[in-house]
Structures are given as structure tokens and as C-alpha cells.
Amino acid sequence: MNVTRFLIAVSSLLLGLGLIAPTLTIYPQAGDLTWIIKIIAPEELAVSTYSILGVIQKLFQTGDTFLAVVLAMFSVFSPVLKLSFYWHATGLKDSKKFNSILQRIHYVGKFSMAEVFALALIIVVIKSFPGGSTAELEWGAYIFTFSVICSMLVSFRLDSKKR
Amino acid sequence: MTDISDFDAPKPPAWFGAAIPLLIVLLGAGFYWFITTDKDNGESEDTSNSKINLSGRLSPGQTYYIFASEVEVYPTNLKNESWDQGKKGPDIRYRLFWKGNAVFESITKDDSLIADWSGLSIELNWKDLLGKSVSSDDAIKAGRIRFEEGEKIEIAVEDVDIASDDDVGRHEIEMDKLSIGKNEFKLKKTASSAIRKITLRVLPVGSNIEDLANIMK
Numbered sequence: 001m002n003v004t005r006f007l008i009a010v011s012s013l014l015l016g017l018g019l020i021a022p023t024l025t026i027y028p029q030a031g032d033l034t035w036i037i038k039i040i041a042p043e044e045l046a047v048s049t050y051s052i053l054g055v056i057q058k059l060f061q062t063g064d065t066f067l068a069v070v071l072a073m074f075s076v077f078s079p080v081l082k083l084s085f086y087w088h089a090t091g092l093k094d095s096k097k098f099n100s101i102l103q104r105i106h107y108v109g110k111f112s113m114a115e116v117f118a119l120a121l122i123i124v125v126i127k128s129f130p131g132g133s134t135a136e137l138e139w140g141a142y143i144f145t146f147s148v149i150c151s152m153l154v155s156f157r158l159d160s161k162k163r
Numbered sequence: 164m165t166d167i168s169d170f171d172a173p174k175p176p177a178w179f180g181a182a183i184p185l186l187i188v189l190l191g192a193g194f195y196w197f198i199t200t201d202k203d204n205g206e207s208e209d210t211s212n213s214k215i216n217l218s219g220r221l222s223p224g225q226t227y228y229i230f231a232s233e234v235e236v237y238p239t240n241l242k243n244e245s246w247d248q249g250k251k252g253p254d255i256r257y258r259l260f261w262k263g264n265a266v267f268e269s270i271t272k273d274d275s276l277i278a279d280w281s282g283l284s285i286e287l288n289w290k291d292l293l294g295k296s297v298s299s300d301d302a303i304k305a306g307r308i309r310f311e312e313g314e315k316i317e318i319a320v321e322d323v324d325i326a327s328d329d330d331v332g333r334h335e336i337e338m339d340k341l342s343i344g345k346n347e348f349k350l351k352k353t354a355s356s357a358i359r360k361i362t363l364r365v366l367p368v369g370s371n372i373e374d375l376a377n378i379m380k
Contacts, residue, residue, distance in 0.1 A: 012184040016191025053192075083184035091180050 004157045008086050011150035015079055018052065018144030025049040029132040051140055052076075079151070082108045086154050102158060109155070218343050221310040226368040228282070230267065230305030231257050232345070233362040234320055235277045236331050237352045246322055252276050253322035253331065259306040260317040267306030271323045280304070282364055307368060314338045320358050332356025341365050 026048045050058065052075050059068035082105055089101040221227060234257055240246050246253035255278035259267040272278035282305050308316060316338060320331040332355060334348065346363040350356065 008184055009187055012187035013191040016188040016193075017195050019188070020192045020195050080185055080188055083188075084181035087184050088181040 004090050004154055005087065007150050007154045007157070008083055008090070011147045011154065012080075012083050014143050014147035014150065015083070018140050018147050019076060020051050020053055021140030021143055022049045022138035023051050023140040023144065024055070025136050025138055027134045027136070029134070049138060052144070078108055079147070083151065083154075086151075086158065089158055098161075105155070105158075220342050221338060221365065223310055223312055226307055226309045227343075228303050228305035228364075228366040228368055229259060229308050229316065229341075230280060230282045230303075230364055231259075231269065231318060231361055232282060232364045233277060233279045233360070234318075234358065235360040236320065237357040237359050238276060239357070240322070240329065240331070241354065241357055247274075247324070253329075254324070255320060255331070256323050256328075257318055257320045259308075260319065261306065261308045261314075266308060267304075269304075282366075303366070305364075305366070308338075310338050310341075312339060318361060318363075330355075332358040334358060334361060336363070343367060 028045045028047075030045065052071075056068050056072050056076070059065075059071065085101055085105045085108060089098055089105065092098045092101065234255055236246075236253060236255065240253070245251075252274040253276070254271050254273045255275055256271040257269050258265045269280055272280070282303055306316075314337075315335050317333055317335045319333045322329040322331050332350075332353075334350060334356065336348065340346075341363065343365050346365060348361045348363070350358050350360065352359070
């Protein structure tokens with residue numbers, strides 16, 4: 001169980017970093033008009049880098065409260081809740097409670113990883129813009145992915161101990 | 164006297180441990196926030212000491228680029244007639260005067276009631292600017308004027324015609340009232356001026372192209 005708890009701690013640490021670290025950089029371009037936009041409205045072509053929490057904050061600021069809440073639920077609260085359940089499960093000795101917690105974890109787990117889908121969607125949408133705008137994943141996205149991988153390893157370890 | 168052993172001490176509830184991952188998440192986020200915030204503060208302290216003043220009032224003795232980024236004129240000329248034949252808008256050009264001398268003349272913007280100028284030479288490639296292979300002196304199309312207290316500059320706007328250029332108006336500006344960046348002057352129509360609005364940009368000479376681009380925003 002110590003190894004499992006260690007993995008949960010690593011996953012939690014990476015999750016904390018992944019939420020606040022740069023995740024996505026958008027490079028706006030305006031095709032053939034890029035040079036003139038740079039003159040008359042350079043702020044429109046400013047490169048923007050966002051963290052996951054930054055995206056949520058931006059969505060709140062722009063009035064997209066629904067999307068902000070959905071993203072916050074799926075990318076912040078759900079993974080934290082899942083890790084909390086994992087930690088709780090590793091301390092349980094009662095097999096009935098252990099199995100019940102595992103069931104809850106699997107339920108909560110269904111709501112995680114939505115942010116990966118959201119990032120993928122953002123990149124695809126931005127790359128399809130006319131004018132050559134691009135988006136690139138930053139290191140925060142990889143940290144977040146490693147957090148998810150650690151979390152999956154914890155899940156496998158706990159499943160193997162299912163009584 | 165009570166003696167509570169580890170065995171007797173009240174144990175925290177079972178769910179208490181579930182808060183540990185949350186604390187670690189906060190620790191990770193807090194750690195990153197701490198190191199990046201500290202770094203940002205250090206950078207801003209360094210830059211504030213080494214650069215030319217990029218905002219606020221003008222400094223005496225310092226030379227500045229000054230140009231009009233926008234000039235708006237009233238819909239009719241000084242005689243309250245349409246500007247050009249065929250109801251075309253005026254072809255606007257302006258000149259900057261300092262100490263009685265014309266120190267800058269803009270290119271002409273055809274058929275415009277609101278004429279605008281970027282202040283940059285349009286022939287240049289922006290890649291050259293970003294690569295800093297071109298100096299800002301080469302890139303900026305503006306008058307170079309040194310600020311001294313009580314000094315004035317004058318902007319004269321003309322409607323360029325093939326036969327003869329018509330005056331649109333003149334406006335004198337006290338340099339004490341100017342600040343670095345954008346300066347707007349809204350004017351009323353008079354018998355001698357049909358200028359509605361002048362937007363002047365003031366940029367310090369000697370700052371790098373990146374700072375100038377930031378001031379231009």
C-alpha cells in the first residue's frame with residue numbers, strides 16, 4: 001500500500017503543477033493580412049499562453065460560465081476527488097467498504113480526463129482557422145498527462161487488490 | 164493528572180486522510196506559483212531600472228518621435244462645401260512644425276474623413292524589425308522633436324488637390340500637455356479649421372523596437 005500511496009502523492013503533486021503550469025499556447029495569424037494587423041492592431045496577434053486554471057478563469061471572465069463550471073468539474077474537482085477516494089481506499093481494512101469505495105472511484109473516474117478532450121478540441125479548432133493560426137501544447141499538458149498515468153497505475157494496483 | 168498514550172489518543176476520522184491528496188495538489192500549485200511569481204518580480208525590477216521612461220509626461224532634453232496616428236476632419240470644408248468634386252472625401256496630408264520649421268510631412272491618404280497612419284514605413288518587412296536588423300530610426304515615419312518646457316508644436320492638415328492644396332486647419336499643441344503614447348485632441352469647427360480630432364503618438368527616441376511596439380498598442 002505504501003507504493004500505492006506514493007503514486008497517489010506523485011499524481012497529486014503533478015496534478016497541482018499541471019493545473020497551474022502553461023498548458024496551451026495560441027499563435028494567432030491572419031494569413032496574408034498578418035503584417036497589416038501587426039501594424040493596426042498588434043494586440044490581436046499577441047501570443048497567448050494559458051494554464052488549465054487560466055482557461056477556466058478566462059471562460060468565467062468572458063461570461064462562458066457553463067463551460068467554465070464544466071471544465072472546472074472535470075479537470076479540477078473530479079481528479080482531486082478521485083485521488084482522495086484512492087487515498088481513503090488504501091487505508092481501509094474492511095473489504096466491503098474497500099469494494100464500495102472502488103465502485104465510487106470508477107464512477108468519479110468517468111468524469112475525469114475531459115480536459116484532455118477539451119484541449120484536443122481547442123487545438124483542432126484553432127488549426128482549422130483560416131490564416132494559419134496554430135496552437136501548441138506546453139509542458140503543463142504533459143505534466144497533467146503524467147498525473148493521469150500515475151492515477152491509472154494506482155487504479156490498476158487497487159483493482160488487483162479487490163477482495 | 165491524565166496520561167494519554169498513543170493508543171488512547173482520539174484518532175482522526177477515517178475520511179481525514181482523504182484530504183491529503185488535496186493538500187498535495189495545493190502544495191504543487193503553490194510551489195509553482197511561488198517560484199514563477201518571484202521570478203516575474205525580479206525581472207520587472209531589473210527592467211524598470213535600465214530602460215528609458217516609457218510612459219507618463221515627457222522628460223526635458225529627451226528627443227521624441229511624434230506623429231499623428233489619426234486625423235479626423237468635419238464632413239464639409241471651411242466654406243461648408245463638400246471637400247472634393249464628385250462628393251469624394253478629402254485627400255488628407257499633415258505636416259508637423261517645430262520652431263517654425265516643418266519637421267515631418269506624412270503621406271497622403273486619399274478620400275478619407277478619418278485618415279490614419281501607422282507611423283511605420285510600410286515598405287519594411289516586419290520580420291526585419293523583429294530580427295532587429297533594422298533600426299527604429301529607419302522604421303519610424305515621424306517627426307523627431309526634442310522636448311523643452313514651454314515648447315509648442317503645430318500640426319497643419321491639408322486637403323491635397325491636383326490644382327492646389329486646400330488648408331483643412333492648423334492646431335498648436337503645448338508639449339507640456341503631451342504624454343508618451345496616445346494623445347487625443349477633439350476640436351470644434353471654426354472659420355479657419357475643419358479638423359475634428361487629432362490623435363498624436365509620442366514615442367521616445369532610443370528605445371528598442373519591442374518597447375515602441377508596446378507603446379503603440
